[in-house]
Amino acid sequence: MLLSNWNNYPRIEAKLEDLRTEGQALQMLEMNRYCIPRGLGRSYGDCSMNRFVISTPKFCRFISMDSNRGILECEAGASLEHILRVIIPRGWFLPVTPGTSHVTLGGAIASDVHGKNHHLHGAFGSHVLDLRLLTPRGDILNCSRDKDHDIFEAVCGGMGLLGLILSARIRLVPLESVFIRQKTLPAKDLDELMGFFQEYQAGTYSVAWMDCLQKGKKLGRGLFMLGEHCRAGEAPHAELLPPATGGARLPFTPPCRALTNPGIKAFNSLYYTLNSRRKGRSVTDLKSFFYPLDGLRDWNQLYGPQGFLQYQFVLPRCSSGAGLQKILQHIHSFGLHPYLAVLKLLGPGQGPLSFPMPGYTLALDFPIRAGLFSLLNTLDRVVLNLGGRIYLAKDARMQKDMLWQGYPRIKEFLNLKKRLDPENKLSSLQSRRLGICQNPY
Ligand SMILES: Cc1cc2nc3c(=O)[nH]c(=O)nc-3n(C[C@H](O)[C@H](O)[C@H](O)COP(=O)(O)OP(=O)(O)OC[C@H]3O[C@@H](n4cnc5c(N)ncnc54)[C@H](O)[C@@H]3O)c2cc1C
Structure with a gap:
């Protein structure tokens, strides 16, 4: 199919496969030499584009909701819109939200999205308690601020390049009215x-x-x-x-x-x-x-x-x-x-x-x-x-220099990339353009 993200540029021919179960995720990573996860395609550009795309919106089960403490766990393809439908009637709200509810939990973490309250409450990743990450080598890591802290931090904002986020637990904020x-x-x-x-x-x-x-x-x-x-x-x-x-x-x-x-x-x-x-x-x-x-x-x-x-x-x-x-x-x-x-x-x-x-x-x-x-x-x-x-x-x-000079911790990210994905299996059009991955398209 002809694929583009929200801004309709660029457009490429790509094969999208719907992810529904964790088992399928491993198979997709094993079968496809180079691929990238994609949520609802609400980014503006090519970060979730490649010739083969793992499409996550159908991988969207709710795993648990602690209505007393405001802790929600769901699969990465759940949309914020769907999450709001579940949490608002229970008196909870998202701690951080971008300007559209049509993004997935995985996409919000992978871009570490910010809202209108960033100056006080930080980005989405600050409210993730832990997440499960499927690495291109087939390992499932349970990462948090206490366990594999470096990976956890880098996955938040890591643009899907370190692994496929399978699920996450997030801390919600109480809501008294709509x-x-x-x-x-x-x-x-x-x-x-x-x-x-x-x-x-x-x-x-x-x-x-x-x-x-x-x-x-x-x-x-x-x-x-x-x-x-x-x-x-x-x-x-x-x-x-x-x-x-x-x-x-x-x-x-x-x-x-x-x-x-x-x-x-x-x-x-x-x-x-x-x-x-x-x-x-x-x-x-x-x-x-x-x-x-x-x-x-x-x-x-x-x-x-x-x-x-x-x-x-x-x-x-x-x-x-x-x-x-x-x-x-x-x-x-x-x-x-x-x-x-x-x-x-x-x-x-x-x-x-x-x-x-x-x-x-x-x-x-x-x-x-x-x-x-x-x-x-x-x-x-x-x-x-x-x-x-x-x-x-x-x-x-x-161009590459904007990334390398604008993001001074890029080397830290690349070291993790080498450790978790030495063959650059997870790559996007963007990661190649910016020199994060050198593999062919
Ligand atoms: C109207 C509008 C308003 C917006 N407002 C804001 C805003 O206020 N603040 C803000 O920060 N952003 C904003 N955005 C951008 C949007 O929030 C981000 O681009 C978000 O990442 C899109 O999520 P998505 O599910 O559509 O993911 P996609 O666009 O499909 O993918 C985004 C990135 O996430 C990765 N990814 C997706 N799922 C997974 C997964 N399961 N595991 C690993 N990686 C994954 C992809 O590989 C890609 O790198 C806005 C976008 C729109 C259209």
Whole structure:
């Protein structure tokens, strides 16, 4: 089949085989010379792509749930959406969640995903108690912070290259209601936007939408959003109902890119103005706050058949202000604007290939068109010179030096790779492009 991840770039011919049982997992690893695990393909790029792919979403049994202590164990293919349906009615929530619930437990661990609370609560891996890993040699390792600590840390963010995560136990957080108290603050420029992150850094969830089409005095203007879980007494109703599943589908497949620069500029201005007027406090539900894009199931098709790239980088806190300005200026000078820009504050990272570091991360969605790769190469230099790095789960094009300089613990990872997978059996298009694996495609 023709395979691509969420951003529809790149696309390759691949053979996908559904994993249903642990026994099959071993057989698949034995039978296929080079392969990579894949969850729901919500990464933007080629990290879960290879000619042979172990598809995990059907490997999704719930193994145990301790409703008193909030500890859940499931197979790696279980989706966060499914997990939420089980845990919310029991009064628990995910300690960390990305901006979509359509990712698997294995994918969330392998990318060590972060949420809007990273500055306080760390990434997904910080809440994994232990996991079972099938190595390419056929061993099943039970790893945790106490046992095989180095492997455990490296698997969180290890992009599926050290072994197939079979199952994991995660610690949940208590939930009193399915509502979020949200505060929205308009920021007239980048300084004000970053000032809000600083001022509200004790707040649980924070995120900002940025209007990247503005220049001059309005450069980096945006909307800062802060969220806290409502206590039981504050919520509009007391029932613990999980977010509604599914979402509307596009009524047609756009023949070419449906989004255009003038359209986005008009939308951004309207969005900013309306939300600036409505600024202040509101109460919203979990889906609207955490998963706003899950309401339109195939929004990625709006970018048309050529797909899009998400460029997500992090800059150390000390260089973030000047760095973000530089990045926005380069974007303007190339005349290629992102259609969506989301800014978050991160805290320290954990594993050798985990993305987070204390600083600001900006995620930019660009339609693929002439000049884009050249712009992103220019942005790479800014990011690298300022001590930042690119998120591997959002990467489809960076070159080897971005990995080797941006992730200073790469050698640690490669030593583990040599130990657990000396033949580089687990490899992706990305791992070959970045020089982690040298084997042929
Ligand atoms: C709308 C949207 C919003 C997002 N928001 C965020 C966000 O806020 N924060 C964030 O961090 N990310 C975010 N992401 C990215 C997404 O959370 C990650 O890319 C996640 O890893 C995708 O999980 P998946 O199950 O789809 O895995 P895939 O995309 O299929 O694979 C991702 C990686 O996990 C590996 N993998 C998958 N399953 C296993 C397994 N069982 N064992 C070993 N390795 C495995 C794959 O080999 C690959 O390297 C977002 C994505 C979308 C589409």
